[in-house]
Amino acid sequence: MAERRVSVTSEVGLHARPAATFVQTAAKASYDVTIAKAGGTPVSAKSILSVLALDVRQGESIVISAEGEGADALLDELAQIAAAP
Amino acid sequence: MTTVLAPVAGAAIGLSAVPDPVFSQAMVGPGTAIDPRREPVEALAPIDGTIVKLHPHAYVVVGDDGRGVLVHLGIDTVQLKGEGFRLLAAEGDRVRAGQPVVAWDPAVVEAGGRSPVCPVVALDAVRDAVGGIAEGSVNAGDTLFEWS
Numbered sequence: 645m646a647e648r649r650v651s652v653t654s655e656v657g658l659h660a661r662p663a664a665t666f667v668q669t670a671a672k673a674s675y676d677v678t679i680a681k682a683g684g685t686p687v688s689a690k691s692i693l694s695v696l697a698l699d700v701r702q703g704e705s706i707v708i709s710a711e712g713e714g715a716d717a718l719l720d721e722l723a724q725i726a727a728a729p
Numbered sequence: 730m731t732t733v734l735a736p737v738a739g740a741a742i743g744l745s746a747v748p749d750p751v752f753s754q755a756m757v758g759p760g761t762a763i764d765p766r767r768e769p770v771e772a773l774a775p776i777d778g779t780i781v782k783l784h785p786h787a788y789v790v791v792g793d794d795g796r797g798v799l800v801h802l803g804i805d806t807v808q809l810k811g812e813g814f815r816l817l818a819a820e821g822d823r824v825r826a827g828q829p830v831v832a833w834d835p836a837v838v839e840a841g842g843r844s845p846v847c848p849v850v851a852l853d854a855v856r857d858a859v860g861g862i863a864e865g866s867v868n869a870g871d872t873l874f875e876w877s
Contacts, residue, residue, distance in 0.1 A: 656807045656808075660807075661751045663757075664756040665756070668756055692853055693791070693852040693853050696782055696789055696797075697781045697791075697797075
């Protein structure tokens with residue numbers, strides 16, 4: 645299982661715009677991709693409902709996890725989206 | 730089948746007319762958008778369910794079948810940090826379709842230089858799942874679209 649820990653710096657958190665980009669990118673994977681707040685329960689990173697309900701605010705840390713072919717590259721891409729200001 | 734109600738009165742203009750690509754390209758999901766009447770209004774719950782996320786400028790109601798509908802009050806209104814919006818319900822509340830959730834004034838949003846257009850989106854739905862989309866004038870509480 646590969647994972648990345650990212651601090652969300654966007655003023656609006658991981659909401660409509662970054663969330664939609666994040667979910668669309670995660671949905672490219674054929675395997676499960678999850679997102680969790682640090683210490684929290686992971687939810688599907690492919691579900692816009694789950695990501696919006698997770699409600700990641702500015703300054704919070706998230707953990708993104710996946711296992712499968714190309715997971716490292718995918719997680720790097722997701723981490724970049726989530727960390728973008 | 731989920732019947733999604735118009736949260737505000739105005740003109741149903743379709744998502745493609747929303748001045749934000751994340752909505753106009755249906756990246757958040759399929760649905761439509763309402764160009765609201767410029768008058769103080771109470772935005773309504775679009776479906777029966779639980780308010781799983783409530784921001785002053787946007788809310789998500791999830792039905793008992795797990796389907797979530799996002800109502801976004803204006804574009805880039807997150808930047809207003811709640812100013813001009815008043816919550817009429819709380820996160821976690823169970824609501825009936827048509828129940829007031831947030832009071833706001835589209836005219837004030839527009840006067841602040843932002844679009845008051847309200848996307849109403851079926852979350853995690855495939856594009857074909859949404860039909861019967863209203864066009865033109867709608868009243869708050871009218872059927873806006875059907876989610877099959």
